[in-house]
Amino acid sequence: MTGARSGRRAGDSGTREAIVTAARRRFAENGYDGATIRGIAADAGVDPALVLHFHGTKERLFAASLQLTVVPGELITSVLAAERRRLGEEFTGHLGEIVVRSVLTVWEKEDARASFVGMLRSAATNEQAARMLREFVTTTIMTALSQAVGPDAGEPDPATRRYRASLVASQVIGLAFTRYVLQLAPVTSASAAELVAAIGPTIQRYLTGDLSSG
Amino acid sequence: MTGARSGRRAGDSGTREAIVTAARRRFAENGYDGATIRGIAADAGVDPALVLHFHGTKERLFAASLQLTVVPGELITSVLAAERRRLGEEFTGHLGEIVVRSVLTVWEKEDARASFVGMLRSAATNEQAARMLREFVTTTIMTALSQAVGPDAGEPDPATRRYRASLVASQVIGLAFTRYVLQLAPVTSASAAELVAAIGPTIQRYLTGDLSSG
DNA sequence: GTCTATAATCGGATAGAC
DNA sequence: GTCTATCCGATTATAGAC
Known part of the structure; x- marks a missing residue:
């Protein structure tokens, strides 16, 4: 009552x-x-x-x-911001390694890794999931890239900028697929530090290097 | 009768x-x-x-x-052999570009591309298909790599050799996934020549470069 | 909030007629 | 070689009792 x-x-x-x-x-x-x-x-x-x-x-x-996948997006950007403050002038030169270390750190959290692997596996056979992953990848990488390289330095042309971002995506997605989905032996068992050293320079070159020759 | x-x-x-x-x-x-x-x-x-x-x-x-997928394996090896004869001394230095051009050429054939994309999509959710793709990737890339770098030159240690091969796989698979499955805009629309120039050096570094630093 | 029952499809595989 | 008919299992989703 x-x-x-x-x-x-x-x-x-x-x-x-x-x-x-x-x-x-x-x-x-x-x-x-x-x-x-x-x-x-x-x-x-x-x-x-x-x-x-x-x-x-x-x-x-x-x-x-x-929904949790939104967080890594912000997480990466915040990690980049922190690294930028920490390294100052040297920041741009170590960007590739920072990116690889960031994603590997995020993927060590089980929920975040599960979300991303779920998107990967789903996108392989489901067009709607593929759309979601495309959007997630572009927004995440593009915004991270903008904040990283900065509007001033790096690539001014937005077209090649998108091209650079998509090259980064191809290697990052390839890493996730071989490491967590396909579980290809040496990539799966390698440590984060090893992968940072091996793949970091690749990302670095895609972000700031010369793409028209070896 | x-x-x-x-x-x-x-x-x-x-x-x-x-x-x-x-x-x-x-x-x-x-x-x-x-x-x-x-x-x-x-x-x-x-x-x-x-x-x-x-x-x-x-x-x-x-x-x-x-079944058709067996052919590309041999096709790549034969392409590598031909390039080796053609370039001679310079061969090892252009290995990365040759690898990228080879796979892109193979994937231009609809049947071969369909086979590989089918394996990719299947491996994403089907463990048996994943096993098949793992085997295919290791045998294809490893044998190609052996014939390419040669038993003499390059990496003598079989462990790091497998590591190098798996790094190559991560980028090649990432390229296939973003270009044909995810269909991420700039990678999908880029020409073979552009991708060879952009990704070739990456493969080159994974095959013969220093992996412990930038 | 929780569960039973069921509708409406769709899947791979088989038996057997022609 | 080709097709009809069908079995049997699994799926998402809904209606409605408690």
């Missing part, structure tokens, strides 16, 4: 989060098409109908499981 | 080949899991049951559609 609310609180008790976590893992392991509501529900220990009760549709659940 | 064979000839009239071609295209577009017997049959203009009548199972059909 009082004005106080009765019944269950709106703030749920973990199952919603458990569902999203299970979804992220399943999408990462099997891609969008391969992951199933039933499997996600089983992982989360809930009824399959409950998953859709919360998120409405598989697509929206996928989007929800990737 | 003669000893002559009667009935239809064993050499079939094109439908078998049509099925394999349709299969290759479907696997390339949708990956192993996404491609369907029914869809392949529709593309080939035959009954779905006929597809399995010929090939028994979906797995074997996939393998059959990839």
Whole structure:
């Protein structure tokens, strides 16, 4: 009879989060098409109908499981900003290594890696997921690139600028695919430091080097 | 009553080949899991049951559609041998560009590209396909690399040799993924010559350069 | 909030007629 | 060689009881 609310609180008790976590893992392991509501529900220990009760549709659940992916975008930019302050003049020269170290650091966080691997696997067979990954890659890399090289230094022409960014994407995506999806022996077992030393200069050249000759 | 064979000839009239071609295209577009017997049959203009009548199972059909992929392996090795004769002393120095030009040339052939893209898309979500791609990549790149750098010159240590090969794989696979699967704008529209100039030096460094620093 | 039941499809594979 | 008919399993999604 009082004005106080009765019944269950709106703030749920973990199952919603458990569902999203299970979804992220399943999408990462099997891609969008391969992951199933039933499997996600089983992982989360809930009824399959409950998953859709919360998120409405598989697509929206996928989007929800990737919300975390927005963070790495900002994370990379903030890491770059910090490195820029730290290195000052030398910053531009070590940009390639910084980029590689940044992505490898982000990918050591299981949630972030799962999100990205999920996008990779999904984009391979699902056009909508491919669109999402394209957008994510371009915005992330392009903004990072702008903040990194700066509007002043580096490449002024926006066309070659996009070209440089896409070359970076080809190597970064290739690294993620061989390391986490294909699991090709030496790349998978290599340490972050080794990969930074090996691939950093490649990124450096794509960002600031001469692309018309060896 | 003669000893002559009667009935239809064993050499079939094109439908078998049509099925394999349709299969290759479907696997390339949708990956192993996404491609369907029914869809392949529709593309080939035959009954779905006929597809399995010929090939028994979906797995074997996939393998059959990839049989062509063996050729590019040999093709690359022969291209490398030819270039080696042509360039002589300078060969080793231009190895990176030669590798990139080779794969891009192979991928211009629709069948070969479809086979590789099919393996890529399939490997993203199917462990068995991933195993196949791993094997294909290692044998192809490793043998090509051996014949290229030669048993004498280059890297003597087999461990770092495998490491170098896997780095090459990460960039080559990344190129294929961004150009044909993800279809990221500038990489997709770039000419072979541009990509050779941009990516060749990367491969060169992975093959023969110093990997422990910039 | 949670679950049962079920609708509506779509998948690979098989048996067997012609 | 070709096709019809069908089995059996799995999928997303919805309706509705509790």
